[in-house]
Amino acid sequence: MDFTPDDEQQALREAVRGLLATTYADHDARRRTVAEDPGFSESLWGRLAEMGVLGLPFSEADGGVGAGPVEIGIVCQELGRVLAPEPYLASVVHAGGLVAACGTPEQKTDLLGRLAAGEIVLAAADTSPGARWSSANEGVRAAVEGGAWTLTGVANPVVAGDRADVLVVAAALPDGGTGLFLVSPDAVECTGYAAADLTRAATVRFDASAATPLGEPGRDLSASIATISDLTRIMGANQALGVMQSQVRATTDYLRSRKQFGVTLNTFQALTFRAADMYVSLEMAQSMVDWATMTIAGGDPAVVADAADRVGLTIARTGRHVGQEAIQLHGGIAMTAEYAVGVGTAHVEVLGQWLGNGGHHLGRLAARVADHEMVEAV
Amino acid sequence: MQLELSATDTDFRARMREFFTTKVPQEIRDTVLAGRHLGHDQIVESQRILNAEGLAVPHWPTEWGGQDWTDLQRHLWHEEMQRAGVPLPLAFNASMIGPVIAQFGTEEQKERFLPATANLDIWWSQGFSEPDAGSDLASLRTSAVRDGDDWVVNGQKTWTTLGQYGDWIFTLVRTDPEVKKQAGISMLLIDMTTPGVEVRPIELIDGGHEVNEVWFSDVRVPGDLMVGEPGQGWTIAKFLLGNERVGVAPVGATKRALARLKSEAGDQLDDPLVRARVAELENDLLALELTALRVVAHSSDGAPHPASSVLKLRGSELQQAVSELALDLAGPASLAARADDDSPQEDWARRAAPTYLNLRKASIYGGSNEVQRQIISRTILGL
């Protein structure tokens, strides 16, 4: 057992951190980037591709690098640290993950190759208005006539949907179950908007829109959809962890430098103890994130699902604790959009509400408590 | 001990409820009830309707429009307004500068400002905080230097809520840098159209524009616009902040928000975890309401009860907790925070994340929750 990244993983972290710093050295840069379309830096996206980061999860045969979950987790943590708005989770981990899991060999080579090369952005449209983290997307229905598939309905939120070159859509199949389809943005009506952290999503309206089945036509893919969502949740937890690490650091720096009553705030024990509690939460979260990330390599979907719920719950609770305390201990300054700490709290919340919030994960875990005597770490 | 309201108070409550639900325009109340931001004109219109009925500033001295009510009646008035979705009278006017001028102002200042303040003919802003003077307000640096009959003001205020609408701003300024810091502070009333006053917006994390920086460069303020004596500013500020904390626990508004959320939650209310959270919040809110009632039923001299810190602390926590529940019930729909109105996601769900983020302020401003704990531990517990 080893919880420490090896040298190569450490080198990857440093390389990604260095690259991100060229674009997001300070929070102002992020502010400027999200204010303009497409809401992230295309040039940084291109450089991430050159570095091989966009192809990390995919096999070499599909034009990827074939790296493991720990590496992808490291990238997500680094993206979180600087609140990078690049749609790595949405496009590479989630939508790319669906293609890798369900596509035909030709689809994989084509789409994943171009995704890894930074030539296209993918987005997964798997949620309909009012739906809550389900692997069935009831709001979009597939129909087939003479071998030609069409989709009708509404998907929202489609994270990164406004910039996507190809949509990977989950839809209810005519004979039951959920299938996946590839849809060109030209075939739909797509309205982009920003979430509370200023990352982008879209409403996608399908009206008998032409669609190509991903993988074998008509097959129920809900199990794969659920597993890829769980992987995305765990990587989302990595990203949230990166945000929270930055928040704890920013808060301790601030307590050391902010003066009120003629002394720095760290003179007040009530505040330093709360910073200490933030750190305790963060360490617990880090352990859960590392653990959940490592369960992926085992390849058992049930284990990954359980880990996703557990880390999802921890991150939801830690996100609130660390995020709220980070704002409170900073005071008014953290309420402004100019300052990264409050925006970080928004970012963690957006990740959680997108991928599964605390109540969702707690509910699933609560339903299973009678299934085991004890929870085992390994 | 007795739980029921007296017949007089029951009648009083019925009269308030009747007025608030029939005389304040539905559209304004709907805006409040739905948790949307009110516009400048709606706030003014509503306050004028209340003022015409003598309901805008009941806690002022009667000669300036106040009502000779008991604390319990004031509480009922306050709760019924919130319950009906009536915008509370602008706090800067009704709770802050009005009572200050009534207490410390000259006759001339009272006549000039109080009727206009009650009627919201003047929109006041609060210019206390500065970048380096937050919790430690007494370290403020904005200076006022005597020049003939005038004061010349230089410096910067920050976090000025709704300063973009402000006609006048009541400020704390340093008039004597030589003495102990609290003793060198004075209060000046400044017309915001005076040359040298500049208001700059600050964008908050919910995307809204509700606070501002206010800059003063050689702003000339006539000497008769000082409230009280030079050096009396700190005493006046403490009086004002004491009032600011009265009625701070928005019990009615939070109860209403939770009730509304239950109806918006739809079948999520079948989830036992959701039910448990709602039940706990309802219970905590009941305890808060009862505590507020206990406080108002006891204090008779009109001075802020020390337990107002308890109410501020718990009130802001519960207000925040309800917004957290709303965000969790909104779930993925909350991502549509900045989507246009043609979004297929419901309105309340789209507002959930910005509201949650915005309400983080409730434990920071008006004396942060740490400052309230300090007051409780020092003043109440004698620690």
Ligand SMILES: Cc1cc2nc3c(=O)[nH]c(=O)nc-3n(C[C@H](O)[C@H](O)[C@H](O)COP(=O)(O)OP(=O)(O)OC[C@H]3O[C@@H](n4cnc5c(N)ncnc54)[C@H](O)[C@@H]3O)c2cc1C
């Ligand atoms: C949305 C918003 C609106 C506002 N509107 C106005 C307005 O209209 N007019 C106006 O004048 N001001 C306004 N304020 C300012 C507000 O009153 C200050 O933000 C508040 O006093 C805290 O000051 P600060 O932000 O500088 O935090 P700081 O004082 O720097 O405090 C940072 C943290 O340290 C804690 N802390 C500070 N001192 C101590 C101590 N001795 N012991 C323990 N903990 C301590 C604080 O509680 C806080 O958690 C507003 C603020 C916000 C966020």
